[in-house]
Amino acid sequence: MTPAWFMGGLILGPLVAAALAFTFPKRGRGMACAAAGVVGIAVTALIRAVLGGGVSSHRVSGWGAPLGIDLRADGLAVLLLALTALIAVAVTGYAAPYLRATDSPEARHRERYFWPLLLFLWTALNALFLTRDLFNLYVALELLGFAAVALVALEGKGDALRAALRYLFVSLSASLFYLLGVALVYGQCATVDLALVAGRAQPGPALTVALALMTGGLIAKAALFPLHFWLPPAHANAPAPVSALLSALVVKGAFYLLLRLWFEALPVFHTPAAARLFGMLGAAAILWGSINALTQSRLKLLIAYSTVAQLGYLFLMFSLMTGRDGGFGAWCGALLLLGARACAKTAMFLAAGNILRAAGHDRINDLAGIAQVLPVSAFALGLAGVSLVGLPPSGGFAGKWLLLSAGLREGQWWGGAVILVGSLLAAAYIMRVMTRAFTPAAPGTAVRPVPPIMEWTALALALVAVGMGLAGSWLAELLRVGGPWP
Amino acid sequence: MIPQLLDGTLVLVVVVLAWRALNDRDLFRGVIEFIALGLLLAMAWLRLRAPDLALAEAAVGSGLTGALILSALVRMRRREQAAAGQTAGGATGPRGEARGKNHSRMVLGALSLAMLGILAWAALSLPAKSPGLTAEALARLPDSGVTNPVTAVLLNFRAYDTLLEIGVLLLAIVGVWALRRGDWPAADLRERLLLLSLLRWVLPLLAVGAGYLLWIGASAPGGAFQGGALLAGALLLALLSGLGKRLLWRERLIRTGLTLGVLVFGVAGAVALGWTGGLLQYPTGQAGAWILVIEAAALVSIGLTLGLLYLGGRPEEK
């Protein structure tokens, strides 16, 4: 078995499963499990291959760039693939009982369409992480966007539909911006392969505008402040497992692409000014998102705004990537943060889903007694909060530490200050929720039971988020494979 | 001289029409202008020496998209009228644009103009002559199994793109079905014998035409997408006349048809992986046959998908 097999499995597995899940609507969950199996094996094997033999590339259809499309699995790609697999598997486990909450036509309908859409989303993410081709990325982005929008709309309520429509408009126009950028790149470099573009790129108006267009589109998709407006309604109104996927993975897909663009395809444009611009936007996102999270009255909205803030940390990294070690510390920090936060966010949304199920609402002020009824979910929420705030030994701490020390080493004090203030604000909004949750319930509050697997899935992910800090060295070793530094 | 003049006029008309289509006070007229725009664009593509695309644009970009928007417009209008009738006040008419909006309009307009300027600047800075990938593509054309370079790119050089694209098509129909129940025709037109007999002739013709486009796509403009669009037209005719009703009631069959493209393409990718060790890498010398099989499956799926997109929703589900 060669890496080509694993890459093929990563893409064809969920894609074919999605098609089958649509053809046989009653077998949706089975298909998801089968895809999870295939992807699980492929990802594990690919990680081993990357750790053992370095970057592995594959030329699809045997042609190779510039004519064909190349796939490439380096440390960054396999890390995100593994993260996606982990979260998708958790969501699969969670969604099965979640979708069968009631035996109504609505529930049946939702279950029919959830699985194929989930599998499409998974395909799109895997394709996005593997491909090296800018145009292919466009197709993958569209696949991702459509699946995400359809999943949001699956909730079927008015707010969810409106949010989905807004999301779709943003996503489509952002894709077109991106595509126009690709056209300009092709016009200048006569190729759309990341590595070849890097070789042929010369600073000039065409590439500057191209990069600006692509970045603009991707920033909108990644919901970086100030283009984040679509995110909170979409994430807060979607069904819980969907919110988890969107928040943990979908926005990160666009961020991943930005990394590839700025650090691999067109590193010539990563000037201090551009870096500072990203850093400022990131800092603004952290503060704006956190402050908004603090004032929300609904738990899911709070988590969604916290996602806006967390994305800010990732962009802060752009301004810290100038260090003596080639920015490796900041790079690792941001990606560790990404991984830990993805798990934490998933755990939080799943726990919020449990609360919603049990109490029938997610108003923060009326959460009293939840810790008694759903101790495991409350615990998951708390643990995920620990990672979000960045307390040790969580992955959030490790990432924050790396970013902070990179910032201090480079003398970027304001970055360090924002990171600290951001984590204090995070502590404040987490504490607000936890305090309510631990207040004893008023007598006579009726709650619906929640299947144990839904609670334990949330807890498991929160534990991964916390434990990820201990695997920091290993993850850094993985990230070093094929990264953009000497 | 005359071609340049023609081109200039075309560009001018396209731009004006684009503006009119989006900003016409009457939405209905806007949609019609939008369809006309699509047809003009098809002509423009021809002038840009892209006959494959002209075909696709005329059928898909203008025809199908236009039909989709038009039917949506009719549906929305009817609903608005119904609502207006019930509230007896007509409160649902287009909301009056507030005066204050003019301000932001100006700003946004200026922004768009600035963008236009920047884009033009960037476009003018591009090298006047760029070899692109023509040379590479043509050099490899003999190995690709087909002689139409566009088909070669689509189904061999960049077949992976197309695989994902077929995935997008399927996803679109899944998404639409998840959203709403379609306006599946209930009327049976069997009374109208004349129409029926006409259709009996036309439909097979269209199907054969689709097959022909697919076949010819290997060497000349055409291919699965253009053929699929034709098939979609046939399907629509059949559906609207009620002929296709019995066929469509068999839900499993439709679903299989819709997924056929992805399944065959995906399985082909996997088989190729086992055969040659490369994802979607066709065995030497057999590329033509592989492409034909994949395209045939894709044709069915594309046709069905595009046709059913028009209905805008899922059928009755058991």
Next chain:
Amino acid sequence: MFAIGFYSLVVQTHLLRRIMALNVMGSGVFLAFLALALKAAAPMPDPVPHAMVLTGIVVAVCATGLALALADRVQALEAKEETPAPETPPPGATGSEPEDVG
């Protein structure tokens, strides 16, 4: 065209117009691709952008289909909200009856 489309997208409020605006934007991008393809000096235009545009057109029609379905649901919802509890469902709104979920 890209600029016109973008302007209309952000200015217009009607959902259909916005969807059309997206299509116009898309056409602008395709035009750019095809113009690039013409720059090839070889005997024929560059086929690679052609293939990309073909892909783009198909993706665009999918997007339109999805957007229309979604817009229709939203519009039906708004019509329903503006109509205080209709006793009989309005004709023609078959796609969005209360029993039509998801």
Next chain:
Amino acid sequence: MNVLSLTLLGVLFSSLLTGLIIFFLKEESHRLRTWLNLLGAGLKLVLVVALLRGIYLGKTYAWSFEFLPGLPLALGADANSMLFVTLSTVLWFWTTLYAVGYLEDSPHRSRFFGFFSLCVTATTGIALSANLVTFLIFYELLTVSTYPLVVHRGTAKALQGGRVYLTYTLLGGAILLLAVAWLYSLAGPVPFKERGAIEGLMVSHRRELQWLFLLFMAGIGVKAAIVPLHGWLPRAMVAPAPVSSLLHAVAVVKAGAFGIVRIVYDVYGAENAAELGVLPPLAIAASVTIVYGSVCALFQDELKKRLAFSTVSQVSYIVLGTAILGPLAAIGGLVHLVHQGLLKITLFFGAGNYAETLGIHRVSEMNGVGRRLPLTTAAFTVAALGMIGVPPLAGYVSKWYLSKGAVTAGDHWVTVVLAASSLLNAAYFLPILYRAWFLPPPEKWPAEHSFGRWETHWMLLAAPLVTAALVIWAGVFAESAFSPLAWVKLIAAREYGP
């Protein structure tokens, strides 16, 4: 991985694992939980004794693990760590016993004991950290694991107290994180070393080091409750009595004091710190805290609140000892780390017994408790007298070395502070003792429980008696070879020796 590092890890894991298991125990499995608790505590005790013996025999214990690239998570056992780890392990054992008795029949015990164990794990981790980053990690872990204990009762007051606690400690934690990250960017992970690890920066980064010292003190000072960072401590006393013991004597406040000791002695080095001129401000802050805490304590009627302010005051003795240059003051400060722990835990056990057995929460209700609970009150009395500094009890030893050290260093004003503080101590403790022993008991106690044979539950009784005995031992046998004082002298000799 050899036996030595296994022992080291064993000290951590003996409570970590039991804690994790306890989380998943059913609420009803009372017996199993109790046995697990005591097993963990006992095992830890045994391992610590083994560790002590090993160090006595000249073995070095070290374990490290690359947590992030270039950032080792390192454990080790030096003289300083052993002082703290022994103290917390011994006290934890008795606190566990006490807590089991105290919390009989209250809800959510699995949660409580789970976090209880995590808390002591973090404390042990702080003690055994061999570098600054590891210290930071366990320090924050301690914050997180104590919060659920503080709010355990779930009442509005408890939640409020918990919120204040978390606000203070997280702010402190953020400042500490900043300081550690800053120092890391200058000097790497900074292993703890006698006489300091920053020698190389003394000339080139003088100004930075001074700022850093301020940040460190501000960050750690929160847990050590230095005025004005002490606000959380009196409010956190809403927690159940065993938690208060933990907060005040075993873990949190102690971790803060220990942290200051670490920073001054093993990061900066006492002489370097003195050279930078950062010690006098610290000494002044400590003195202010000592007097201020005592004065506040004087005006509290609520017993636990009075004890809390007393803690604010007493912990700064340790800081004061650290801030005065010279081996004698160092001895006084360090030995008070142990002594204050023994004294304060006894007092809190006593206060807990009054509350649990008789429902007494206020000083004004304590008339005649000595007759109803003679053994408890005896232990309480020993500890109170020790606090005042009555010879030959433990507190006397600390105060003697402190004032001696101050005089040697030329800081005569410190003796005034110490004398004033002792007077104030007497002023707020002696009335309690007077009430307890010499005033007649009321007709009826606020809420009396009967526990059969003994004056109260045997577990509640055993713990204060043992700790009171330790108080007497630490004072009377101070000059023997196996006393806290002897160990502390060893540390001071290494820090200040030739």
